[in-house]
Amino acid sequence: MKIYLDNNATTRVVPEVLDAMIPFLTERFGNPSSFHSFGSDIMENIEKARKNIAELIGADAEEIIFTSGGTESDNTALIGAVEINPLKPGLVTSRIEHPAVLETAEYLAGKRHPVAFSEVNSDGTLNMDSFENCISEQTGLVSIMMANNETGVVMQVKEAARKAHEAGALFHTDAVQAMGKVTVDVKSMGIDMLSLSAHKFHGPKGVGALYIRKGIAIPPLMLGGHQEKGMRAGTYNVPGIIGLGKAAELAAEHLSDKSGGTGLLLDKLEKGILDNCPGAVVAGANTERLPNTATVMFKGVESEAVMTMLDIEGVCVSSGSACSTGEQTPSYVLSSMGIDPVDANTAIRFSLSRYTTSREIDYVMEILPPIIEKLRKISPYAY
Amino acid sequence: MWKYSEKLMDHFMNPRNSGQLPDPDGHSEVCSPKCGDAMTLDIQVDDEDRIEDIRFMTFGCAGAIAASSALTEIARGKTLQEALRITNDQIIEFLGGIPEEKYHCSVMGHEALSAAVDDFKKRSDNINEHLESIIRKMPEDLAETAGNGNIIIEHVHPRHVSIRLAGGDTESVTTILEKELLERTGRIIEVRVSR
Incomplete structure (x- = not known):
């Protein structure tokens, strides 16, 4: 899948x-x-x-x-x-x-x-x-x-x-x-x-x-x-x-369809993450956001490691920064919000579409918490 | 996604020797200011200066985690001297290659290992200093039980020391030295005596 x-x-x-x-x-x-x-x-x-x-x-x-x-x-x-x-x-x-x-x-x-x-x-x-x-x-x-x-x-x-x-x-x-x-x-x-x-x-x-x-x-x-x-x-x-x-x-x-499907799925994903992944923080959590976007910092685990494990399980997401050519600059967007560079390097962006299904979110919530847990176990920054 | 080798992916998904040692003989914490990766390394060293146990914790990408795992696999069982000669190329070869852009991820492990060995030496030197000072200002009871002979330090390790006695009461010397070392270092250090 x-x-x-x-x-x-x-x-x-x-x-x-x-x-x-x-x-x-x-x-x-x-x-x-x-x-x-x-x-x-x-x-x-x-x-x-x-x-x-x-x-x-x-x-x-x-x-x-x-x-x-x-x-x-x-x-x-x-x-x-x-x-x-x-x-x-x-x-x-x-x-x-x-x-x-x-x-x-x-x-x-x-x-x-x-x-x-x-x-x-x-x-x-x-x-x-x-x-x-x-x-x-x-x-x-x-x-x-x-x-x-x-x-x-x-x-x-x-x-x-x-x-x-x-x-x-x-x-x-x-x-x-x-x-x-x-x-x-x-x-x-x-x-x-x-x-x-x-x-x-x-x-x-x-x-x-x-x-x-x-x-x-x-x-x-x-x-x-x-x-x-x-x-x-x-x-x-x-x-x-x-x-x-x-x-x-x-x-x-x-x-024009006000049923708010994407927004409801995003809420479900965010709630699932916050309830099941210790150290997770949503950027701009309490302000108005697009109904499809959540950037989550999984404190203590580096974003590219998370993305790689998610990719193996068939889930494609992105991060604000990528570790390449010897330089990893934390996302300038998150840095501008005053977020610590180490935390910024833990940020994963989930962006849904109107074709995202509830089953897909369920699957993500099945595989994501063990991945975060596994990486936290070997992280010197997990607290 | 990066083109990672199968072996690298295996070490990322199933990292060997991850975690921490409860009472390491050498410990280090390093980070790469360039890419924000961070790593801790614990080593346990045997009497022959061989790494008998080694554990890492890494915050970093798949390449960094796999390189940490590979380093511990290569270093385990080696003497400290041998371990310090491990090169980046060896780690990369062990992993079946690494994308060029990820080469820097493998550098951190080397730094962590040399820092952990330095820490091991620092801990040993520290105990050596205490031991020398105890012997120099030998308490009366120690001097007596040691038969007023010389105490020669033969080997110092963060968890145990070996000394040579010309004469006197081995058991009492051991007890007194262990007590003095515990008072000064706050650690239980085994004293081994030979004649």
């Missing part, structure tokens, strides 16, 4: 999405930019996909551009927004953003843009005092992720957007991890730009989207073609975009 609990890394393409894509990988291979109907008819399908994404986040279709995924969307938003306004070249973000944001921010800092990183609280939420101190008259863009990929902690996006707007700055959110797991509404949340990626919610890899609110003009990152009104050059990734559109439609259906 293979149990996949690493859905924050990527998710499986569901059959409905694959079925929607196949015609565009086979007989409908045309280029939607072509003059002839063989290609141009496909544009209708692209526009349908665009509409599906817009509906998922409460935007208008014309506010969506297709990209190659979360990383490109983040790069486009950050670089574009700080370069367009020389009077407000500053960027404010947080210490726990995805590397697609963090490294772009560092790149911009290297280009003499004033960049400030807000601290987070010990529960993983944005430290509002630190955040407000980061914002200045120079701030042209604020970028705060909707939910953290490691801990699943939901950030105070609405409040952060309000503070950004008060300072006359734009607000971008990396919603890659939140998409399909919590309801997103760009209008009521005050979001000016939003990044999303298909493969995190059962779509294909290599395709994503960037929402840019009407009225905002930023320069494109990719040059070389008229596609997406010049905002994103490059031949349309037709099968990918169709898959993304279908995934968005299914995600919206899933979100």
Whole structure:
């Protein structure tokens, strides 16, 4: 039995999405930019996909551009927004953003843009005092992720957007991890730009989207073609975009079902772990998290050893850090929350999907406690 | 997952010689500041300076745990001198290879072993010092029972010492020395006497 609990890394393409894509990988291979109907008819399908994404986040279709995924969307938003306004070249973000944001921010800092990183609280939420101190008259863009990929902690996006707007700055959110797991509404949340990626919610890899609110003009990152009104050059990734559109439609259906299946399974897993594994602590335990994510520190046992034993038993999870090439840096997300480096190296991330079953969680709870017990027995740190 | 050999996986899943010794002759605690791994090692050493028992505790990845286990298997039965000559390459060969990125995981065991041997020597030196001091400032009753002859220290071990007596009452010398050593070290140290 293979149990996949690493859905924050990527998710499986569901059959409905694959079925929607196949015609565009086979007989409908045309280029939607072509003059002839063989290609141009496909544009209708692209526009349908665009509409599906817009509906998922409460935007208008014309506010969506297709990209190659979360990383490109983040790069486009950050670089574009700080370069367009020389009077407000500053960027404010947080210490726990995805590397697609963090490294772009560092790149911009290297280009003499004033960049400030807000601290987070010990529960993983944005430290509002630190955040407000980061914002200045120079701030042209604020970028705060909707939910953290490691801990699943939901950030105070609405409040952060309000503070950004008060300072006359734009607000971008990396919603890659939140998409399909919590309801997103760009209008009521005050979001000016939003990044999303298909493969995190059962779509294909290599395709994503960037929402840019009407009225905002930023320069494109990719040059070389008229596609997406010049905002994103490059031949349309037709099968990918169709898959993304279908995934968005299914995600919206899933979100309208309020039975809370994934969240209940996560609660069951967390309770099982806390009751049966001594020394287990959930990161951001008492704060709002995505209904699918739990990062657990099994104090005293190194995470890679746990992952290896779980993998042998057919359970796939991940850890914030990996011991490789002689360096093991504890997860910067957990470190930013003030977690001791030794404890950070014990963190295992369980990320469920809406297709995770109760039986799978039962199986994990059968094999996990003995693994932790076995490793604690030989650990100098187990207390 | 890393490409680990079958033997390495066996030592990870079924580590040999894990745990602690209740009363070790040498103990060490080391950690790798680079990757955060940590290890403790206990050794029990016999009269011929051979490692007769060895136990480890390791916080680390599969490679680190398997390398600790392998080290204890290789070191067991070796004299301290021989054990100190164990190389990383030997550990890796014993495990049937290790991914290059994991090479550093095997280094910690070597450090732990040499630290445990150092600790063994420190403990022995400490007892030697006490013994020398007792003999130097020989209490009257000891001098009498030792027949006022010389007491020569032949061998010192953290759990027992061997001395040579020119004459006197062996049993009484043993009793007095054991009592004095217990008072000074807080440990029961067996005194063996030869003539």
